[in-house]
Amino acid sequence: MQYGYFDDTMREYVIERVDIPVSWTNYIGVRDMCAVLNHTAGGYLFYKSPQYHRITRFRPNGVPLDRPGHYVYLRDDESADFWSLSWQPTAKPLKHYSCRHGLSYSTYLCDYGGIQASQTHFIPLDDPIYLIDVTLENTSDEMRSLGLFGYAEFSYHHIDFDNQNFQMSNYCSGSSYEGGIIEYDLFYEPDGYQWAAACFEPDSFDCLRDRFIGVYNTESNPVALQNGECSNSFEKTGNHCAALHKQIYLLPGEKKRFVFMIGEGRREDAQDLRTKYSNPEARDTARAELAAYWQNKLNALQIATPHAGMNTMLNTWTLYQGEINVMFSRFASFIELGGRTGLGYRDTAQDAMCVPHSNPGKCLSRIKELLQGLTSRGWGLHLFEPEWFLPPTEKKTPAKSPTVVPVPDTSDMIREDLRDTCSDDALWLIATICEYIKETGEFSLLDEQIGYADGGEGSVYEHMTKILDFSAEQVGATGVCKGLRADWNDCLNLGGGESAMVSFLHAWALDYFVELCRYLGKTEDEAKYLEMLEGVRATCERELWDGKWYIRGITKNGMKIGTQESDEGKVHMESNTWAVISGVAERSRGLSCMDAINAYLYTPWGLMLNAPSFTVPNDDIGYMTRVYPGVKENGAIFSHPNPWAWVAEAKLGRGSRAMKFYDALLPYHQNNKIEVRQSEPYMYCQFVMGRDHTAHGRARHPWMTGTGGWAYFAATHYMLGLRPDYDKFVIDPCLPGDWGGFTAVRRWRGATYNIEVRNPSGVEKGVRRITVNGSEVKAVPVCLEGSVNKVVVEMGNH
Numbered sequence: 001m002q003y004g005y006f007d008d009t010m011r012e013y014v015i016e017r018v019d020i021p022v023s024w025t026n027y028i029g030v031r032d033m034c035a036v037l038n039h040t041a042g043g044y045l046f047y048k049s050p051q052y053h054r055i056t057r058f059r060p061n062g063v064p065l066d067r068p069g070h071y072v073y074l075r076d077d078e079s080a081d082f083w084s085l086s087w088q089p090t091a092k093p094l095k096h097y098s099c100r101h102g103l104s105y106s107t108y109l110c111d112y113g114g115i116q117a118s119q120t121h122f123i124p125l126d127d128p129i130y131l132i133d134v135t136l137e138n139t140s141d142e143m144r145s146l147g148l149f150g151y152a153e154f155s156y157h158h159i160d161f162d163n164q165n166f167q168m169s170n171y172c173s174g175s176s177y178e179g180g181i182i183e184y185d186l187f188y189e190p191d192g193y194q195w196a197a198a199c200f201e202p203d204s205f206d207c208l209r210d211r212f213i214g215v216y217n218t219e220s221n222p223v224a225l226q227n228g229e230c231s232n233s234f235e236k237t238g239n240h241c242a243a244l245h246k247q248i249y250l251l252p253g254e255k256k257r258f259v260f261m262i263g264e265g266r267r268e269d270a271q272d273l274r275t276k277y278s279n280p281e282a283r284d285t286a287r288a289e290l291a292a293y294w295q296n297k298l299n300a301l302q303i304a305t306p307h308a309g310m311n312t313m314l315n316t317w318t319l320y321q322g323e324i325n326v327m328f329s330r331f332a333s334f335i336e337l338g339g340r341t342g343l344g345y346r347d348t349a350q351d352a353m354c355v356p357h358s359n360p361g362k363c364l365s366r367i368k369e370l371l372q373g374l375t376s377r378g379w380g381l382h383l384f385e386p387e388w389f390l391p392p393t394e395k396k397t398p399a400k401s402p403t404v405v406p407v408p409d410t411s412d413m414i415r416e417d418l419r420d421t422c423s424d425d426a427l428w429l430i431a432t433i434c435e436y437i438k439e440t441g442e443f444s445l446l447d448e449q450i451g452y453a454d455g456g457e458g459s460v461y462e463h464m465t466k467i468l469d470f471s472a473e474q475v476g477a478t479g480v481c482k483g484l485r486a487d488w489n490d491c492l493n494l495g496g497g498e499s500a501m502v503s504f505l506h507a508w509a510l511d512y513f514v515e516l517c518r519y520l521g522k523t524e525d526e527a528k529y530l531e532m533l534e535g536v537r538a539t540c541e542r543e544l545w546d547g548k549w550y551i552r553g554i555t556k557n558g559m560k561i562g563t564q565e566s567d568e569g570k571v572h573m574e575s576n577t578w579a580v581i582s583g584v585a586e587r588s589r590g591l592s593c594m595d596a597i598n599a600y601l602y603t604p605w606g607l608m609l610n611a612p613s614f615t616v617p618n619d620d621i622g623y624m625t626r627v628y629p630g631v632k633e634n635g636a637i638f639s640h641p642n643p644w645a646w647v648a649e650a651k652l653g654r655g656s657r658a659m660k661f662y663d664a665l666l667p668y669h670q671n672n673k674i675e676v677r678q679s680e681p682y683m684y685c686q687f688v689m690g691r692d693h694t695a696h697g698r699a700r701h702p703w704m705t706g707t708g709g710w711a712y713f714a715a716t717h718y719m720l721g722l723r724p725d726y727d728k729f730v731i732d733p734c735l736p737g738d739w740g741g742f743t744a745v746r747r748w749r750g751a752t753y754n755i756e757v758r759n760p761s762g763v764e765k766g767v768r769r770i771t772v773n774g775s776e777v778k779a780v781p782v783c784l785e786g787s788v789n790k791v792v793v794e795m796g797n798h
């Protein structure tokens with residue numbers, strides 16, 4: 001079953017059938033102000049922090065699934081019938097409905113009662129103001145008298161105030177109305193103000209939610225809509241809203257445009273912005289700037305391949321997903337409600353690795369934040385606030401409620417012992433730093449001095465050595481890296497037991513570092529870390545090979561996880577993919593372990609994390625044995641590691657196999673299977689229920705997953721094989737043999753490369769000849785800034 005389609009020209013996903021089984025969301029805003037908004041305009045708005053500065057309220061995990069939101073209602077004053085332009089909350093039988101989720105905006109179109117309406121929700125790049133740009137057209141033959149209402153419910157800013165202890169919270173906020181502008185404040189905070197207005201002088205308004213809605217009504221049938229006007233309410237204390245109403249008249253065929261706005265700041269801050277955005281031209285300009293902002297990012301790489309789904313996803317949606325994760329971290333969605341913020345070490349490092357070409361600035365600031373969250377012993381703080389490391393003058397102290405709640409001391413979060421330390425966290429950062437430099441050529445980053453989380457400072461280069469040395473020290477009985485609190489898999493909790501994946505990751509990071517040392521001419525370090533790498537390689541091959549594939553780890557009691565003899569958790573994705581990606585597995589072992597993945601873990605919905613799922617709890621292995629079979633880390637199709645298998649297959653040269661795995665997970669292919677998939681077909685989800693679950697194929701937790709970044713990285717760098725290097729641009733595709741080739745436009749270090757890959761003899765891997773602007777070269781060099789270069793790559797056997 002299908003609910004919508006991809007509009008590639010507009011780079012929009014168009015939802016035409018509104019009763020989707022779960023919310024399909026979008027992200028509005030790219031800087032300080034952001035809204036998470038679904039296909040019925042349900043969602044919430046925040047400023048900088050979804051934890052401490054929520055502007056509008058959301059009631060999560062509820063029925064219906066999307067309340068409240070940012071709503072526009074219309075009321076026919078003749079018949080007293082009213083409806084909402086986003087279908088919900090009134091849920092009237094609209095003659096036409098569609099929602100177009102685009103890059104940082106959503107447009108809703110509706111046709112009802114002879115009025116065609118559209119509304120676009122967006123936030124201009126440079127102003128902290130949420131706009132709902134409404135156009136109404138009278139398609140009936142009569143003059144129409146209509147009530148136009150905008151409505152949003154304010155939040156008590158702090159997620160805690162908003163969800164508990166109402167004997168305090170209910171009395172901490174107030175509202176007022178003056179000159180067409182509603183002002184909302186949270187008086188515990190010196191800057192706890194927002195305002196709301198429209199382009200018109202309202203005929204009536206409400207600042208009190210319960211006066212607009214009525215205490216026995218809901219957003220579906222607010223009393224204000226029943227009455228045809230608001231009750232002009234405001235008060236100190238209570239629950240507040242921004243409800244503005246205007247009586248409007250439309251002649252037959254007449255079209256009019258309006259705007260509702262919610263702004264950050266005080267009433268006096270509102271005047272200029274209100275005047276500016278009341279002008280439709282200013283809104284059009286702001287929309288065009290937003291479009292240009294995204295176009296600039298997307299221009300870093302555009303592809304044209306024989307695979308329509310890959311084109312649509314890589315050219316727009318997968319990069320969009322990766323970018324949103326880097327911008328907003330992983331903590332604001334309909335599932336992650338914004339009450340847990342900061343940076344997850346491993347997640348941030350991986351997310352940042354995938355966008356240096358489209359968002360070098362943010363990639364760099366994330367790298368620096370992570371370096372500050374590294375202890376001088378070489379492990380990263382698993383979850384931390386970059387704010388902790390700012391000088392006291394720059395820290396924003398969140399507002400306190402008069403209720404005494406002890407505040408934890410941040411020094412407490414940087415513990416001496418390793419009880420919260422994950423064995424993989426900082427290892428990811430090595431590749432992120434190297435990929436950033438390969439993209440930008442900014443080697444000077446390595447010499448920058450950056451503080452350690454527990455005091456002192458060192459160069460970026462030194463931070464990198466500490467990360468590698470820490471993993472070299474933290475090994476268990478067999479010499480394989482300890483699992484500690486967890487490795488990439490949060491639910492594999494081995495403590496002093498050993499993680500195959502981490503040793504492979506260590507090898508991968510070492511390989512990146514040795515290559516960097518070689519390039520920089522640091523021969524001593526090159527030799528030292530090459531020796532470390534050889535040691536890790538030997539240990540892995542000695543201890544982890546099980547005859548047909550690699551084991552996942554060894555418990556602290558010496559039990560091997562993921563062997564041929566195991567009944568449960570027999571084959572695992574993480575160890576086997578990383579054995580190949582790291583370059584540790586010699587070829588025949590690599591082929592064999594990836595064949596095991598294909599044989600045991602492949603499903604038409606993607607690759608499962610492990611199989612068969614665990615059914616017997618075993619605390620030596622960890623929580624994954626206590627998760628229901630087929631769900632999340634226990635035998636689900638955990639999406640994030642799927643691209644690792646594409647990289648591994650591409651490294652092995654099996655293009656058809658890589659594409660088979662790519663195609664299985666691709667949300668685009670599931671667009672017509674929504675009765676099973678349920679979630680957005682334009683986004684990867686954290687996981688899809690595995691074979692051992694009754695809802696096999698159901699996808700959960702869209703957007704906020706490392707899959708977006710990794711899918712982009714794996715497909716562009718390894719399947720299409722377009723990889724920047726320190727002093728050249730590598731083009732080394734691994735494709736299905738029936739691809740005749742593809743083209744790509746890549747921006748790199750200020751030059752443009754128009755790339756054409758030809759595959760005349762239908763090979764899966766191998767490059768026979770490369771020309772740049774007609775001359776044959778061994779590798780594509782860094783070309784002059786501003787130059788446009790034609791690169792032709794011919795695949796084939798030498």
Ligand code: GLC
Pocket residue numbers: 330344346347488489490491633686705706
């Ligand atoms: C979640 C976490 C991530 C972890 C993964 C597997 O996506 O955010 O850090 O690696 O689960 O457990």
